[in-house]
Amino acid sequence: MTATVDAPTAELGKARLRKEDAKLITGQTNWTDNIKLTGMLHLAFLRSPYAHAKITRVDVSGALGQPGVIAAFSGADFAAEQGSLPCAWPVTPDIVIPPHPPMAVDEVRYVGEAVAVVVARDRYAAADALASIDVDYEPLPPVLDIRTALDPGSPKVHEAGNKSYEWVFANGDVDAAFSDAPVVLERTYRQQRLIPCAMEPRAVVAQWVGDEVTLWSATQIPHVLRFALSAFFGIPEQNVRVIAPDVGGGFGSKLQVTAEEVLAVLIGRKVGKPVKWTETRTEGNMTVHHGRDQWQRIKIAAEADGRIRGLSVDLLADMGAYLMLVTPGVPLLGAFMFPAIYKMDAYSFKCTGVFSTKMPTDAYRGAGRPEATFAIERIMDELAAELGIEPLELRERNWIKHEEFPYTTICGLTYDSGNYEAATAKARELFDYDGLRAEQRLRNERGDKVRLGIGISTFTEMCGLAPSRVLGSLSYGAGGWEHASIRMLPTGKVEVVTGSSAHGQGHETAWSQIVADQLGVPFEDIRVLHGDTQVSPKGMDTYGSRSLAVGGLALVSACDKVVAKAKIIAAAMLEASADDLEFSAGRFSVRGDPEASKTIQEVALATFAAHALPEGVEPSLDSDATYDPDNFSFPHGTHLCATEVDTETGFVHIRSYVAVDDVGVVVNPLIVEGQVHGGIAQGIAQALYEEGVYDEAGNLVTTTLADYLVPAAADLPSYRTERTSTPASNRLGVKGVGEAGTIASTPAVVNAIVDALRPLGVQDVTMPCTPERVWRAIQAAHGQPAHGQPAHGQPAHGQPAQGTEQSGGMA
């Protein structure tokens, strides 16, 4: 095999502008909402105003007389066919997975759950007619705080109770690690509820022709969705086509089989016309699955010199009202990441999944790993303060040294590569770490009103989801492979089909660069096809920073097959033995006779003509490959953040931010840069701005972008981003970059805030660290300098740390 990543054309590493962008920025994008079909009708959903209620009556007849209305349905009308939305990740054998009808029939369990639908000639008529539907509710008590939801007297979300599952993991002698440890610290951290807010709202178009249905959806997962529609809703798989046209971001929120997708298919069949639904932003905030929402109790035992002996983690994870596609598994993706880059003797982890009367949670950028990284990086700073060890020094004493790779962690993961020393050294220098520390000391001595804080996050993550056997061992319902096809066209151009369906990541550009190197054809000659199950019939789609580390490797395998076959044909054309040919830069040449050569394009044309193919060789230069990774990939890096904290107002200003990421070999630095920038922004958003808030009745308060605070450019600092490169052990040496920034940045920012205020006695600020919360933390800590914190007696789950706010409230 001669296809190598070292082909002299070297597209790999070129900062190419994205192929996708010209159409995106000139308004030629084919969003689902742009689709117009003849006779198409529009849907509007009536949604529950109650967090929890019995539905005693639904009367849609009033809507039927309204102008433009064609039909109206309630949940009862779908009872026979709507089944239950799937949960693909039953994490324990005794997990409680309650039925989840796409449209509520007897009971609603969160505000926004669909109870009726109007089908009308236009979206305005559909929206107007909702007011003419009568629903009688019998309110039931909501369940809003998972810390008390498991108490015996708590109201129940489902008949079976509020506990969905308990999942445990342990390795090493945890009791021994903690029992006589010189230092034990315990903290409780809050991962607030987040709302994904992809720029493009969800949208669906469903069209039946005979017994075949085509579903266009703003989804990350056309292949999974096709499988689900068939497996769980009884439509034969060969009759289902799912198309994800241009999709405007997902961040995990479109990794879902949604009620609206299923209902659009069912309604389209009932009315015999194509139907469309596009969510409003308010509907989106209420009913796109939410992210995070955990209480994390973390305990660390260490020697006096800072060496970690053991770590113990006890999570409460809010499932929301139902388990959606991967709801219960999200916290477990973090289970293996709490030990992060550190060596230790023992580790235990427990996660309890709890139901509430809120929108279900599910994957959101990083999915489990940001939570874990936050908790470990926060408590490493606390441990450093407790022991009086410089926090970077404490980390270095514990992290895996670069010469120790591959290293099997306490969780049993084998980190194939990494160099934490190199990334940290680079970050330190760019940040002027020592200079800022000196300034900080000076300002603390002066007692400045505006304090300087330095936040550290030396993170790693596991991505490239995922080896199928590992997913199997975690009870996940599918594999983790990815598929690719290569089609050499007669003119020497190339069609690349990928099962990894992009929704903003830039696959069309990056995949073209990889294939250009592998086949030695010009970048411009390559077209990447994806996102339509009829064009790309096999795939596991895009999430978990898997596209490059899994889909990219599938691409290389498919290229290998094309080259291998082309070589046989080229040998015949050159009247040489295939063994005597070498392939480089798109040209097959006879060793020792460089004049005797054929380009891959010449071979493609000859294959098309098929006039003189060797005996038994089929006239095609197409290939398929499915790649199942044998390990995750482990990007890492060091992020450093400097904050100015105004102690009078609580206002936090990020003064500088340095990110040094090691994502292995880089295909396109511009795309990597974009991912890191967006990722950091999303992590800062969790640290400072965003929180999905429900009030005491279970109403979502943050229903608009005026209430749910997605930061914009003006709120964010300029970043300094650099890279180190430690190649991963796969053939391309690539890791993944989609989530790294988000995973790294949240603890860097919060650590910086706490670092600024530690001289004033502050040990924690609950996220998002709004000015008021920062101000209150200062007030609460007043006059209590933060040395010699007690090792025990920290608040348990039942009491928020630091006298900070209840979930959702500001008071």
Place this chain on the structure above:
Amino acid sequence: MYPSRFRYEAPHTVAEAIRLLAAGGDNAKVLAGGQSLVPLMKLRFAAPELVVDINNLPGLSYHRADPDGTLRIGALCRHADLERSALLAGTQPTMAAAAPLIADPIVRNRGTLVGSLCHADPQGDWASVVLSLGGSVVAEGPDGRRSIPMTDFVTGPFQNLLAPDEIAVEAVIPAAQGERRGGYLKLERRVGDFATVGVAVSLETAGEVVRRAGIALTGVGASTIAASAAAAALTGHSLTAESIAAAASAAAEAARPRTDHRGSAEYKRHMVATFVERILTRCSAEPAERAA
């Protein structure tokens, strides 16, 4: 986010606009910048049957000073015009401070100062600024024009004194009695957010003596609050640490904040005092430092 059905008119003369509004009565709304009305309609919090778009009315996009220094702002003068105004930068420190803090650049390109005053949102910034400057609104109706002092113009949250057939055509800021000093500070949870707390301070000084003071508060009551006692604490004296502290504490006392998702009453009150103190401390500095 789909508005209810409505009729749309875009007249070319004020007289025609007034006729349309008179016919529409309580169910008609004027659309100028549309940055508040349109979102409210999309959320169905507002459902007017008639929208009268005044953007075709000629000659209302000005802001200019009379020879005596009186400032006039037409109904179609955008926030962005004020943000970039050389006139304000030299003569109206409170307005110049507030203009770039209005919402975000997109809103500032369309939204208008007069529209903001009419909208009477307790979290609106301009109402405090104009109130602190002792300004007024000129309304035109079937019987001609009348001037309404800002102190009377806002009658409650999202309510103003305009009759259904009147259009606010101009805001007026009277000429200063001396040198203007002042500022506007706003606590927003994110750039472009409504004010959690906003404080407008406008002083007119002769030498170091304050001849007129206006302090008004955004977001800490059911409507914009004139902190008159705080202003009175400054009038007739020069700015000192004591008078500044007295004004800050009187302003905090005048605030009527409510605990809500933007913040607690306690914190908002604290921020009123902090902002008053910060603006006045800057006003008391030497001119070179003030400009910094």
